[in-house]
Amino acid sequence: MTGAAGPAEAVIGLGSNLGRRLAHLRAAVAGLRRLGRVVAVSALYETAPVGGPPQGPYLNAVAVLATDRSSREVLDGLLEIERSQGRRRAGRWGPRTLDLDLLLHGDRVVSEPGLEVPHPLMAGRRFVLEPLLEVRPDATLPDGTPVAPFLAEVAGQEVRRIREPDWAQ
Numbered sequence: 001m002t003g004a005a006g007p008a009e010a011v012i013g014l015g016s017n018l019g020r021r022l023a024h025l026r027a028a029v030a031g032l033r034r035l036g037r038v039v040a041v042s043a044l045y046e047t048a049p050v051g052g053p054p055q056g057p058y059l060n061a062v063a064v065l066a067t068d069r070s071s072r073e074v075l076d077g078l079l080e081i082e083r084s085q086g087r088r089r090a091g092r093w094g095p096r097t098l099d100l101d102l103l104l105h106g107d108r109v110v111s112e113p114g115l116e117v118p119h120p121l122m123a124g125r126r127f128v129l130e131p132l133l134e135v136r137p138d139a140t141l142p143d144g145t146p147v148a149p150f151l152a153e154v155a156g157q158e159v160r161r162i163r164e165p166d167w168a169q
Contacts, residue, residue, distance in 0.1 A: 007066060007067065007068045008066075008067065008068075008105055008106025008107075008108065009039070009064050009065065009066055009104075009105075009106055010035075010036070010064070010065045010066075010067050010069075010071075010074050010102060010104070010105045010106075011062060011063075011064055011065075011102075011103040011104040011105070011132060011136065011139070012032065012062065012063045012064075012065060012074075012078065012100055012101065012102060012103065013060070013062055013099075013100065013101040013103050013119070013122070013128050013131075013132075014028050014029070014060060014061045014062065014063060014098075014099070014100055015047075015058045015059070015060045015096070015098070015099040015100075015101075015127070016058065016059050016085075016096065016097060016098050016099065017049065017055060017056050017057060017058040017059070017095050017096065018056075018095050018096055018097045019086070019097050021058075021059040022044070022059060022165065024085045024097050024098045025044070025059055025061055025098070025165075026165070026167065027081070027084070027085055027098075028063075028081055028085070028098055028100060029041055029063055029167045031077075031080075031081035031084065032063055032065050032077075032081070034077070035065060035067055035069060035073075035074060035077040035078075036065045036066050036067025036068070036069065037065065037066040037067070038063055038064070038065055038167075039064045039065070039066050040063065040064040040135040040136070041061060041062070041063045041064075041135070041167045042061045042062045042063075042131035042132070042134045042135045043061070043131065043134060043161055043162070043163060043164045043165070044059050044060070044061055044161070044162050044163050044164075044165055045059070045060045045061065045127060045130060045131055045159050045160065045161050045162065046058070046059055046060075046159075046160050046162050047059075047060050047126070047127040047157075047158060047159045047160070048157070048158040048159075049095075050125060050127070050157065055095040056095065058127065059162075060127045060128070060131060060159075061131050062103070062128065062131035062132045062134070062135055063135075064135055064136065071102060071105045071108055071110045071115060071117050072110075072112070072115060074102055074105065075102050075114075075115050078100040078101075078102060079100075081098070081100060082096075082097075082098045082099070082100055085097045085098040086098075101119050101122075101128075102115070102117055102119065103117075103118060103119045103122050103128060103132065104117065104118050104119075104122075104139070104141070104142075105117045106142075107142045108142065109142050118141055118142065123147075123150040123153075124150075124153070124154060125154065125157070126151065126154040126155070126157035126159045127157070127159050129147065129150055129151045129154060130151065130159055130161070132147065133147065133148055133151060
């Protein structure tokens with residue numbers, strides 16, 4: 001792992017395509033408040049699934065969390081929030097009540113079993129990049145590479161901004 005210890009912004013991808021999708025995402029944002037201070041949450045985006053079996057559309061968003069927890073502690077908290085919303089890990093890229101991904105964590109680079117930061121697939125996912133750039137237009141990877149140019153490479157992926165929810169509900 002590289003990067004400074006101590007408070008950092010953790011960027012979290014949120015997704016749901018089973019059950020009460022918006023309720024699951026609201027519960028996730030509430031759960032994030034137990035891990036640190038939520039400083040920004042994007043609008044909602046409805047997206048077609050990428051990979052996996054046939055399944056319904058996702059609601060996606062990105063949240064920014066100020067936290068002094070380690071990347072592993074953040075991930076453990078995210079997994080607990082997923083479980084609290086009935087997440088079952090039955091197969092890769094299958095439908096889910098809630099999916100939370102640690103995308104970035106300050107300037108940290110982590111490569112451990114079950115945890116890679118920056119998230120290794122985020123640059124190829126429009127459903128991540130669009131809401132991320134909404135809340136952090138100047139986002140960079142830990143090496144200083146701007147995130148914004150990746151968006152042009154995934155322009156063909158189906159993503160639709162649908163609304164600005166009240167995340168406090």
